[in-house]
Amino acid sequence: MATTAHDVPALRSYPVHVDAVDEPAVSRWLWLVKWLLAIPHYVVLVFLWAAFVVLSAVALVAIVVTGRYPRAIFDFNVGVLRWWWRVTYYSYGALATDHYPPFSLEDDPTYPAHLEIDYPEHLSRGLALVKWWLLAIPHYLVVGILVGGGSTIAWQTGDDARWVLGGGLVGLLAIVAAVVVAVTGAYPRPLYDLLLGLNRWVLRVAAYAGLMTDEYPPFRLDQGPHEPQGRVVMTTGAPPSSAPTSDAPPSSASTPGAVTSTAPPTGRPGWGAGSVTTVVLGCIAALTSLTLVTGGVAALVADGVGRDADGYLTSQTERFTSDGSAVLFGDIRLDTAGASWVPETLIGDVRVTVTPSDRTDDVFFGIGPEADVSAFLGGTAYTEARGAGLEPRQVPGSGTASAPVAQSFWDASASGTGRQVVTWSPRDGNWSAVLMNPDGSTVISADVTVGATFPWLFRLGLGLLLAGLVVAATGAALISLALRQVTREGR
Secondary structure (H helix, E strand, O other), X not given: OOOOOOOOOOOOOOOEEEEEOOOOEOOOOHHHOHXXXXXXXXXXXXXXXXXXXXXXXXXXXXXXXXXXXXXXXXXXXXXXXXXXXXXXXHOXXXXXXXXXXXXXXXXXXXXXXXXXXXXXOOOOHHHHHHHHHHHOHHHHHHHHHHHOOOOEEEEEOOOOOEEEEEOOHHHHHHHHHHHHHHHHOOOOHHHXXXXXXXXXXXXXXXXXXXXXXXXXXXXXXXXXXXXXXXXXXXXXXXXXXXXXXXXOOOOOOOXXXXXXXXXXXXXXOOOOHHHHHHHHHHHXXXXXXXXXXXXXXXXXXXXXXXXXXXXXXXXXXXXXXXXXOEEEEEEEEEOOOOOOHHHHHHOOOEEEEEEEOXXXXXXXXXXXXXXXXXXXXXXXXXXXXXXXXXXXXXXXXXXXXXXXXXXXXXXXXXXXXXXXXXXXXXXXEEEEEEEEOOOOOOOEEEEEEEEEOOOOHHHHXXXXXXXXXXXXXXXXXXXXXXXXXXXXXXX
């Protein structure tokens, strides 16, 4: 005797529903320029993802306090994931359609890719605190392999400088599918099913990490355009049937190209262009305020506890060596268009401490006009320090440097045995500094520490902190305004 669905519960699907059409429809060559065509969407998604992060933080607080995910925020974040999925399906996450994605958070029944997430009536307060950073780590490792952080292009510096291109498995498989389409005119169905399964995995993890569900994403690759679970009605005495229940959409077996749709019922909050713009501006303001407050606190801490006994903020000690006559520190440009007080106000006094590797050796350090220093070192071999992260440049030469202590163009200098300290008040102009032996001989090695007083640091920190608080209040007001508007319109 057969039982009804009320006697045996239907097989439950994961609350994140990712669907697409049964057969992809793409041209042979459009994929070559989709990176260009999708740029407007990429630009919009940068701001939408920023809002997603901020609103997820707001939702975290709401879940911890009330146990519920604010519905307006939930619909917005689902819309962001839906937008991203449509762009991914169109571009280099699947390359499975030439239908240009709509600029909307809402579901578009005419578009071949769909995403819906079941709204949770209650969420665990404890899980909300740990699932997005701790429990999801295994899935983050998998997603890192699948998407690789997206395709990246970078310039690798060094002696073998070159362009470096990288990407994840999903992007690679999509390109393979596009090449097959270009050659054969048909999208390979096994690759299509695999890409849909991989993207479904990524979206499930994104929803879980975004606090939209407490159900842990399965370590299961559900391939194909439609979810294999959630449409089966279990009976006894007969094999499983694909007949839909009253609350489930028709399966693709009965209706070709059918897609799952769990769209929110009429009356739920809807995000229009105005409310989306308002909340995005508010979230950007919130992120900006975080940067301002962090910078302000850092400046105040540095001003309060980072100074030495003489009031200087100092760098880490770094060793400089050269087989030539000098180590050159060039490109010290102070151009303030005639406002001679600016360097003194912004930088304050500069102190350079030089200690030879062998403390019994003599050492010279001087700061002078760039043109005079360049002429002084002309024809000699020396090492040019090029800044943090860059290898020093060896400048060849056959001449012998004269004794630097005999030169009169130095604006500030010190020479002697052991530790030497040079104090310099910056002025307008182009300056260079050199580390040498006092007699101009070759081979030099010394430790250098640079410090400055930065007299404006306290005022800067206080200003950044106050500005951050003002911007934070503005952002909170904009976010609250947008959420109220959406909630009011949904009633």
